[in-house]
Amino acid sequence: MTATPPITSATSSATVFSLRTQYPEGLIGVPAAPVRLTWRVRSEMPSDAQTAYEIQAAETPDFAPVLASSGVVPSSSALAVPAPATPTGSRQVRYYRVRIATDDGWTAWSPTTVIEIGFTAASDWTAVAVGIPSEVGGASPLVRTEFDIASPVKRARLYTTSLGLGDFALNGAPVSRDLLAPGWTSYDDRLLVTTTDVTDALVVGTNVLGAELADGWYRGRLGWEGRDAIYGANLAALAQLEIELDDGSTQVVASNRDWRGSFGAVTASGIYDGTDIDQTRAQDGWSTAGFDASAWSGMEEFALDRGILDLPLTTGVREVATFPMEKVGPVFDAGQNVAGWVRLVVTGKRGDVVTVRHAEVLEPDGSLHTKSLRTARASDVYTLAADGETTLEPRFTFHGFRYADVVSTASVVSATAVAISSATSPRGSFESSDAVLNRLHRNVQWSQRDNFVSVPTDCPQRDERLGWTGDAQAFAMTASTLFDTESFWRSWLKDLELDQATDGGVASVVPNMLGEAAFEIEGQPQEIMGRAGWADAATIVPWSVYESTGSTEVLSQQLGSMRRWIGYLEARRVDGGLLPTDEFQYGDWLDPDAPGARPWEAKVSSHFVSNAFFAHSARILSRAERLVGDAANATRYADLGNEIAALTWTAYGEQARTTQSGCAIALEFEIAPGDQRAALGEELAALVRRSSGRIETGFLGTPLVLHALSKSGHLAEAYQMLLCRDVPSWLYQVEMGATTVWERWDALRPDGSIHPGDMDTGAGMLSFNHYAYGAVIDWVYRTLAGIAPTVDAPGYERAVVAPRPVAGVEFARASIETGFGRLSIDWKIADGDFVAELVVPFGVTAHVSLPVTDASVVSVGGSGDGSGVSGDLTAVRGDASAVTGDASAVPGDLTLTHGTYALRVTHPLVVAHSS
Numbered sequence: 001m002t003a004t005p006p007i008t009s010a011t012s013s014a015t016v017f018s019l020r021t022q023y024p025e026g027l028i029g030v031p032a033a034p035v036r037l038t039w040r041v042r043s044e045m046p047s048d049a050q051t052a053y054e055i056q057a058a059e060t061p062d063f064a065p066v067l068a069s070s071g072v073v074p075s076s077s078a079l080a081v082p083a084p085a086t087p088t089g090s091r092q093v094r095y096y097r098v099r100i101a102t103d104d105g106w107t108a109w110s111p112t113t114v115i116e117i118g119f120t121a122a123s124d125w126t127a128v129a130v131g132i133p134s135e136v137g138g139a140s141p142l143v144r145t146e147f148d149i150a151s152p153v154k155r156a157r158l159y160t161t162s163l164g165l166g167d168f169a170l171n172g173a174p175v176s177r178d179l180l181a182p183g184w185t186s187y188d189d190r191l192l193v194t195t196t197d198v199t200d201a202l203v204v205g206t207n208v209l210g211a212e213l214a215d216g217w218y219r220g221r222l223g224w225e226g227r228d229a230i231y232g233a234n235l236a237a238l239a240q241l242e243i244e245l246d247d248g249s250t251q252v253v254a255s256n257r258d259w260r261g262s263f264g265a266v267t268a269s270g271i272y273d274g275t276d277i278d279q280t281r282a283q284d285g286w287s288t289a290g291f292d293a294s295a296w297s298g299m300e301e302f303a304l305d306r307g308i309l310d311l312p313l314t315t316g317v318r319e320v321a322t323f324p325m326e327k328v329g330p331v332f333d334a335g336q337n338v339a340g341w342v343r344l345v346v347t348g349k350r351g352d353v354v355t356v357r358h359a360e361v362l363e364p365d366g367s368l369h370t371k372s373l374r375t376a377r378a379s380d381v382y383t384l385a386a387d388g389e390t391t392l393e394p395r396f397t398f399h400g401f402r403y404a405d406v407v408s409t410a411s412v413v414s415a416t417a418v419a420i421s422s423a424t425s426p427r428g429s430f431e432s433s434d435a436v437l438n439r440l441h442r443n444v445q446w447s448q449r450d451n452f453v454s455v456p457t458d459c460p461q462r463d464e465r466l467g468w469t470g471d472a473q474a475f476a477m478t479a480s481t482l483f484d485t486e487s488f489w490r491s492w493l494k495d496l497e498l499d500q501a502t503d504g505g506v507a508s509v510v511p512n513m514l515g516e517a518a519f520e521i522e523g524q525p526q527e528i529m530g531r532a533g534w535a536d537a538a539t540i541v542p543w544s545v546y547e548s549t550g551s552t553e554v555l556s557q558q559l560g561s562m563r564r565w566i567g568y569l570e571a572r573r574v575d576g577g578l579l580p581t582d583e584f585q586y587g588d589w590l591d592p593d594a595p596g597a598r599p600w601e602a603k604v605s606s607h608f609v610s611n612a613f614f615a616h617s618a619r620i621l622s623r624a625e626r627l628v629g630d631a632a633n634a635t636r637y638a639d640l641g642n643e644i645a646a647l648t649w650t651a652y653g654e655q656a657r658t659t660q661s662g663c664a665i666a667l668e669f670e671i672a673p674g675d676q677r678a679a680l681g682e683e684l685a686a687l688v689r690r691s692s693g694r695i696e697t698g699f700l701g702t703p704l705v706l707h708a709l710s711k712s713g714h715l716a717e718a719y720q721m722l723l724c725r726d727v728p729s730w731l732y733q734v735e736m737g738a739t740t741v742w743e744r745w746d747a748l749r750p751d752g753s754i755h756p757g758d759m760d761t762g763a764g765m766l767s768f769n770h771y772a773y774g775a776v777i778d779w780v781y782r783t784l785a786g787i788a789p790t791v792d793a794p795g796y797e798r799a800v801v802a803p804r805p806v807a808g809v810e811f812a813r814a815s816i817e818t819g820f821g822r823l824s825i826d827w828k829i830a831d832g833d834f835v836a837e838l839v840v841p842f843g844v845t846a847h848v849s850l851p852v853t854d855a856s857v858v859s860v861g862g863s864g865d866g867s868g869v870s871g872d873l874t875a876v877r878g879d880a881s882a883v884t885g886d887a888s889a890v891p892g893d894l895t896l897t898h899g900t901y902a903l904r905v906t907h908p909l910v911v912a913h914s915s
Contacts (some may be wrong), residue, residue, distance in 0.1 A: 002103055004052040004074055009105035014043040014842075016110035018821075019098055022080065022553060024315045024425070024487055029118030029159065029195020031311040032092070035083040036553060038819040039098050039110055041842040046862065046899045050076050050843060052101040057085035061095050061112055072101075078843050079795050079819045080551035090120045091157075118195045119159055119240075122306035127254035129163060129236035129304035132261035132297055136219055136228050137273075140266035140396065142286055143237050144210030144293060145259045149202055149251065155244040158196045158209075163304065164235035165216035165396050169287040170201045170209050178316030179420055180396070183454040184217040184467075186495040186511040187231040190310045193238075202243065206289040209253060211237040214269045214396035217454075221270055222513050224374060224463050224763050230513050236302040260296035262286075266395055272463045273377035274358075275394035279385030280350070313494075314487035317454055318424050325415040329366045330405055334417035337402040337740040337769050339450035339460035341380065343418050344392040348410025354382040354392060355408065358401035360461055360768040361754065368405055372757055372766040376463040389413060400450060400461025400769050402739065421449040425484040427817045430777075430785060433810040437723070437780075439734045444774030445482055447741040448475070451771050452485070455492055455511065459743065459767035466509040467492065470534035470586060471772045474703045476541040478778040479771075480548035481816065489545050490554050496538060497561035504568030506535030506561075508586075519584075520761055526584040530568055532610035533700045534586060538565040539617040543624065550795020550819060556628045562621045566637065569614045577647050578611050585610050588661045588698035592728040592745045597760045602698050604662040608652035609700060615644035616669040623791075645671045660687050661701025664708040681712025688717040693724035693914070695745060703775035710783055710804070718783070719806045719913040722776065730776055741774040743767035785814030787825055793845075795819055801838060801896075802849040803827050806911040820844050827903075834908035838901045848894040848903070855907040860894065862901040 018040035023030050037055060055070040056063060068085035075081075078100075087094050093116045097109045119125065132141050158175055160168050161182045168175045175196045182192040213235040214220075221228045241253040265282035269275040285291045325332035325342070332342070342356050358378045359368035370378070378401070380394040398420055406412050430441045451457045455467040456479075472492075479485050492510065499512040508514065508528040517525040529535070542558040545551075574580050587606030590599045600606070618641035625634035649656075649671050656662030656671075663684035666672040672680050687696070688709065697705050709718035725731045728745030736748045747755050747768055757766030782788035786803025789796045796818040803812070803825060815824035821841030828835055840846045850858055 002051060004072060004101050005103070005105050007072065007106060011102055011105035011107055013045040013104055014041055014048050014100070014102050014107050016041050016098060016100060016107050019096065019110040019113045021113055021115050022487065022551065023115070023313065027312065027315055028116040028197065029193065029311055030115060030313070032087050032089060032117045032120045034086050035094065035096070035115055036080040036551060037083050037096055037098060037113070038080055039078050040821045041078070041100060041107070043102070043842050043898065045104065046897060048102045048104065048842070049897065050078060050100045050102060053078070053081070053098055055081070055083050055096060055098045057083060058095045059093060061114070063095065063097065076843070079797060080553060087115065087117045090117060090124050092117045116195070118193055118311040119309070120311070122309070125240060125306055126252060127238055127240040128256055129238045129302045130255050130257060130259055130299035131213060131234060131236035131302055132300060134235055136215060136233070137221070137268055137270060139263040140212050140214045140269060141235055141261055142210060142212050142264050142283065143259050143261045143299065144208055144287060145253065145255070146206055146208050146289065147253045148206050149204055149243065149245070152204060152246045153199055153202045153243055154246050156197070156199045156202055157242050158198045159193055159240045159242070160196070160211070160238065161191055161193045161309065162211065162213055162235070162237050163232055163302065164218040165214040166211045166237055167395070168209070168211045168239065170198055171203065171207055172285070172288040173201065175201065177318055179319065180216060180317045180398070180454060183316050184511060186498040187218055189308055189498045190495060191308050192312050193309050194312065194316070198241070208287050208289050208291070209239060209241060210287040211239065212264065212266070212395075213237060214266065216396060217271060221272055221463075223466065223518065225515055225518055226375065227513070227515065234302045236304065238304060257299045257301055259299045260293045261299055262293070262296040269396040271397055271465065272375070273397070274380040274399065275397050276381045277392070277394070278383040279390070280383060282385060313491040314422070315424065317420050317422050319418055320421045320424055320449060321419040323417040323419070325404065325417055331362065331366065331368060331403045332406070332415045334402050335739070336417070336446060337400070337450065338417050338419035338446070339398050339400050339453055340418040340420045341394045341397070341399055342404050343416040344406065345389060345413040346384070346392060346408065346410040347389050347413055348384050348408065349387045350384055352384045352408060352410045354384065354406065354410050356380045356404055356406055358399040358404050360400060360402055361748070362403055363754070364752065368403055369754060372764060373461060374463045374764055376461065378461065384410065398453060398460065400459060419449065421452050422454055422488055423449050423452040423483040423485060426482070427484045428481045428781060428815065430781065430812070430814045432784070432812040434808065436731050436734050437809070440730055441777055441780065443734065443738055443740050444478065444771065444777045446739060447769055447771035447774050448479055448482055450740060450769050452488065459769055461767065461769060466513070467511060468509050468534070469496070469506065469537035470508070470589065470699055471770065473533065473537035473540040474699055474772045475775050476544035477548060478775045480545055481778055481781055484817070486545055486549045486551065486554070489541055490557060493541060493554065493558050493561070497558065500561060500564055501529055503571065504564035505530035506538045506565055508534050521584070522760065528584070531584070531586050532606070532613045535565060536613045536617045538562055539620040543620045547789055547791050547794045550797055552628050555624045559624060559629050562624060566618055566621050566640070569617070570640070576651070577643065578651060579607070579614060581607050588700045590744060591661070591698035592695060594698070596755070597758050599698070599759070599765070602661065603696070604659040604665070604701065605652050605655055608648060608656045608662060609665065611644055611648040611652070612665045612669050612671050615641045615648060615671060618644060645669070649673065657683050660684060660696040660705055661698065663687065664697065664701050664704040667708040667712060668704040677712065681708070681714060684708055684712065685714035685717040688721055689914070692726065693720035693729065694726055695721065695728045699772050702773050706776060706779040706783070710779070715804055715911045716913045719911055722780070723806070723808070723913065730773065738768065740769040741771055743770035781814055781816070784809065785812050785825060786827070787814055787816060787823055796823055796844055799823055799844055799846045800849065801825060801846045803836065803851060804911060805829060805834060805851055805908065806913060818844065829908070829910065834905040836903040838896070838903060840896055840898050840901070842898040844898065846896045848896055850894070850903065850905050851909040852905055853907050853909050857906045859904045860901055862896070862899050
């Protein structure tokens, strides 16, 4: 790195145009934790590179005075950089700005970003949790208070949470866009507090603060066991409004026993069953001044341990899209399977009852298929209060559906499907000439949206909707590619650690609300704590987030949890050094060849799988220790992983190599010795050819199989699998009309009949909206489109650009919103040549491996003077046998810094495949 220019030397070519913290934009009331800053730069000079930075912190946006400075720090880093003046106490505010140096001089200061801390101590609260007695599954309580403000408001913050769901209102308007607040966490240990800026919602004179409460996940029915009140029996609101007035005085309005309570229009609600709303019981204007609450009852104070109150890392559930629904026979069709509800406009008379039922697919006769909902009623019932037109919308619930029917004497004017999600910020985009492949990409996006509802659920429709850890680890990398989910994962991982057993075992679902007999086989309860491929979410999810984002924060946060998980596995080793063989494992769940009623009976040995994941997790922990932990631990865990891998291959290798999942796991987790990997790759490819590209993998093998094929030099077989349209395959689902990813490969059979979903556990299991198999999209970005992060410089700081065209796909374009900016590629086959436009943002180094053959000539044109390009630009030759789908360098690779580049390859390698 060259010498840093003097601070008085200014550059005119570079600009820092964006600065953000580790939290989503607009989120306030965050923890008093070290602040990490990420910035984006644009430059007109391809040769520009960051050589140093300076960060300043202040308590006011004008930085008068500057509170602290990092000083000049020689560094090229712009991802998750530690900021000075870490806020340490409640209500503290910090403003930050940054400038960087290039060889040409220093930029101007960036736009500012701000962070505001919530309540960090129990003593900050004067409010108490209050409510009125209510029945589980019954009517929603309303609570309210009136207060006067004597002079104009300068600043006001409202701090809220609830036992149960709580919709807070101020002067008749919702205080937040968040839905189903405060979300689902491990309520016994963690309850989130929302901070809202309500300065503009207050008026001089009388104001009203109130909340409507409901069972939600806290008190409502959860899981197929039918349990309710798992976390508590009472609903309560906790609210504290702190007001600064223009005259310099302050005012606090806090929930207490003087508040008043009653019931309103919501007569019943549940996550699974839906909402009953009797509009004739509505108390109009209850949260506005002038309402007569003299008949309302006083409050009861309910116990709430303030030690469990926690501050959010991410925003809540939001409305993300709407779809007009069309009448198709007796039902309405949204055209897209979503998680949410129907916004219905009807014309009717007072007393008319309107029932809206929901389903994902239709029976052959055109009616709703509701069997797979199991005991979930999935219906909203309304009683109209007035003649004429009325808009109906449920509260405190959501449904997984594409179709709905309406039963009523009232007339339907319009129906709109409202989609909700916690995945609100798209990160990746993809499009190709293959419309079916594009639809698969959209299906995966929608399965992620629909299943990221406060927690990463398995499905959004039946009496389950739980945070299954196996699904989460399988999909974590793809999730981080498609949406900005770093803060979402960090929040959920906190609950994963809270729900870890004292021995380090990790739950199958997080938050963990399953009973001891939740999973039975032939009447016998099975141990489901610490199950392989599920519990390994403790290591795999943090590592996936790190690789995708480049921030070590998630590793630092989860290091203790990761250590405890590996400690659990170490303690369970038996004679021979491996894990016991006499315990239940989910195995390669839903292997398409497993008995339909016994999805855990996969072809690959579950004991091979459990020990392979043990080795893989130990090695991940070793890497994490090297980055944020202890060097001695790093060596120990690496040795442990290698030992387990060797023992596993000796014990199970011969059996594992006979199955697609066994080969894929052995290759991707480096279980097979190095001298056997080439042969194993060929054996995997032969298995794929034998199956004509049909998938023979379940939940654990599917995310790995295409990576294992392409990295071992078998792109043709990888594409044969990806583009297969026979059952079971990804594109079969699309051609059968899927708009999300299915739980079972053959949820709809080729003749159009619906899989019965019967299980030997006694329950049905059939969902048309599961994201686990959608993990394939990570490979599509990395290989077909050709953009991927690297683990040695994660977060795309060092990106691999390695597109591998395939016959039948004439073009592909993809982009990733990295922390540095948008990295994108747009390639096509034109006149027999491979032609691409590559956009590399400032701060990213792209290592380009093009689809060359022995006859190829590569030409590169770029923005600026070409100084952002290194490599042989005029006659790049390649060995076709060395050009695989992995990130390894091959002769003739190019290294590109920021800029826009036109790439051309004559006589390119276009992968042929059997269909």
